[in-house]
Amino acid sequence: MASPCPRSLPELVGVSGEIATAQIEKENPNVNAIVKLKVTSVTEDFNCNRVWIWVDTHRAVTNVPRVG
Template structure:
Protein backbone atom coordinates (compact mmCIF):
# COMPACT_ATOMS: atom_id res chain seq x y z
CA UNK A 1 0.00 0.00 0.00
CA UNK A 2 1.33 3.41 -0.92
CA UNK A 3 1.95 5.88 1.89
CA UNK A 4 -0.51 8.72 1.31
CA UNK A 5 0.30 10.52 4.56
CA UNK A 6 3.23 12.87 5.18
CA UNK A 7 6.14 11.64 7.29
CA UNK A 8 6.63 8.43 9.20
CA UNK A 9 3.44 6.36 9.36
CA UNK A 10 4.30 3.20 11.34
CA UNK A 11 6.20 2.48 14.56
CA UNK A 12 6.78 -1.29 14.98
CA UNK A 13 9.74 -0.57 17.27
CA UNK A 14 7.32 0.73 19.93
CA UNK A 15 5.66 -2.63 20.62
CA UNK A 16 6.11 -3.33 24.32
CA UNK A 17 6.85 0.30 25.23
CA UNK A 18 4.76 2.18 27.81
CA UNK A 19 1.89 3.97 25.99
CA UNK A 20 2.57 7.54 27.13
CA UNK A 21 6.23 7.25 26.16
CA UNK A 22 5.25 5.79 22.78
CA UNK A 23 2.84 8.67 22.14
CA UNK A 24 5.57 11.20 22.88
CA UNK A 25 7.99 9.44 20.51
CA UNK A 26 5.38 9.23 17.73
CA UNK A 27 4.53 12.93 17.94
CA UNK A 28 8.21 13.91 17.99
CA UNK A 29 9.02 11.74 14.95
CA UNK A 30 6.00 12.98 12.98
CA UNK A 31 4.75 16.38 14.15
CA UNK A 32 1.78 16.22 11.73
CA UNK A 33 0.04 13.56 13.88
CA UNK A 34 -1.64 13.40 17.27
CA UNK A 35 -1.17 10.09 19.10
CA UNK A 36 -4.30 8.84 20.86
CA UNK A 37 -3.92 6.16 23.54
CA UNK A 38 -6.70 3.59 23.62
CA UNK A 39 -7.02 0.27 25.44
CA UNK A 40 -7.27 -2.86 23.29
CA UNK A 41 -10.91 -3.88 22.99
CA UNK A 42 -12.32 -0.36 23.09
CA UNK A 43 -14.34 0.91 20.14
CA UNK A 44 -12.91 3.75 18.07
CA UNK A 45 -14.09 5.62 15.01
CA UNK A 46 -13.06 3.80 11.82
CA UNK A 47 -12.45 6.76 9.49
CA UNK A 48 -8.93 7.08 8.08
CA UNK A 49 -7.03 10.24 9.05
CA UNK A 50 -3.43 11.13 8.28
CA UNK A 51 -3.23 13.27 11.42
CA UNK A 52 -4.11 10.52 13.93
CA UNK A 53 -2.27 7.51 15.35
CA UNK A 54 -4.07 5.04 17.59
CA UNK A 55 -1.70 3.78 20.29
CA UNK A 56 -3.30 0.49 21.36
CA UNK A 57 -2.28 -0.49 24.89
CA UNK A 58 -2.98 -3.51 27.07
CA UNK A 59 -4.40 -3.34 30.60
CA UNK A 60 -0.92 -2.46 31.88
CA UNK A 61 -0.59 0.55 29.55
CA UNK A 62 1.95 -1.16 27.28
CA UNK A 63 1.74 -0.87 23.47
CA UNK A 64 0.12 -4.08 22.19
CA UNK A 65 -0.31 -3.30 18.45
CA UNK A 66 1.94 -1.55 15.97
CA UNK A 67 0.97 2.14 16.01
CA UNK A 68 0.26 3.52 12.53
CA UNK A 69 -1.47 6.51 11.01
CA UNK A 70 -5.14 6.20 10.34
Protein backbone atom coordinates in the same frame (compact mmCIF):
# COMPACT_ATOMS: atom_id res chain seq x y z
CA MET B 1 -3.12 1.08 -3.73
CA ALA B 2 -0.56 2.57 -1.36
CA SER B 3 -1.65 4.52 1.67
CA PRO B 4 -1.35 8.32 1.32
CA CYS B 5 0.50 8.44 4.64
CA PRO B 6 2.24 5.08 5.09
CA ARG B 7 4.07 5.09 8.38
CA SER B 8 4.18 2.26 10.87
CA LEU B 9 6.26 2.07 14.01
CA PRO B 10 6.86 -1.60 14.93
CA GLU B 11 9.69 -0.65 17.29
CA LEU B 12 7.11 0.77 19.72
CA VAL B 13 5.35 -2.53 20.44
CA GLY B 14 5.92 -3.39 24.11
CA VAL B 15 6.83 0.11 25.30
CA SER B 16 4.47 2.17 27.43
CA GLY B 17 1.71 4.05 25.64
CA GLU B 18 2.95 7.34 27.06
CA ILE B 19 6.47 6.81 25.71
CA ALA B 20 5.06 5.80 22.32
CA THR B 21 2.86 8.91 22.24
CA ALA B 22 5.77 11.20 23.09
CA GLN B 23 8.04 9.64 20.46
CA ILE B 24 5.41 9.76 17.69
CA GLU B 25 4.43 13.37 18.38
CA LYS B 26 8.09 14.42 18.64
CA GLU B 27 8.90 12.84 15.26
CA ASN B 28 5.84 14.40 13.63
CA PRO B 29 4.17 17.34 15.43
CA ASN B 30 1.31 17.21 12.89
CA VAL B 31 0.19 13.82 14.21
CA ASN B 32 -2.04 13.33 17.22
CA ALA B 33 -1.20 10.04 18.97
CA ILE B 34 -4.13 8.72 20.98
CA VAL B 35 -3.75 5.96 23.59
CA LYS B 36 -6.66 3.52 23.74
CA LEU B 37 -7.23 0.33 25.72
CA LYS B 38 -7.25 -2.63 23.29
CA VAL B 39 -10.98 -3.34 23.82
CA THR B 40 -12.12 0.24 23.16
CA SER B 41 -14.19 1.17 20.11
CA VAL B 42 -12.99 4.01 17.91
CA THR B 43 -13.99 5.70 14.70
CA GLU B 44 -12.76 3.87 11.63
CA ASP B 45 -12.27 6.83 9.33
CA PHE B 46 -8.82 7.30 7.81
CA ASN B 47 -6.90 10.33 9.08
CA CYS B 48 -3.23 11.05 8.28
CA ASN B 49 -3.02 13.25 11.37
CA ARG B 50 -3.88 10.46 13.83
CA VAL B 51 -2.26 7.38 15.29
CA TRP B 52 -4.17 5.01 17.55
CA ILE B 53 -1.87 3.59 20.25
CA TRP B 54 -3.45 0.30 21.38
CA VAL B 55 -2.39 -0.73 24.89
CA ASP B 56 -3.15 -3.55 27.29
CA THR B 57 -4.17 -3.18 30.94
CA HIS B 58 -0.50 -2.65 31.84
CA ARG B 59 -0.39 0.32 29.41
CA ALA B 60 2.06 -1.46 27.08
CA VAL B 61 1.63 -1.04 23.32
CA THR B 62 0.11 -4.23 21.85
CA ASN B 63 -0.28 -3.46 18.13
CA VAL B 64 2.05 -1.77 15.66
CA PRO B 65 1.08 1.93 15.66
CA ARG B 66 0.21 3.19 12.16
CA VAL B 67 -0.56 6.65 10.91
CA GLY B 68 -4.08 6.83 9.58
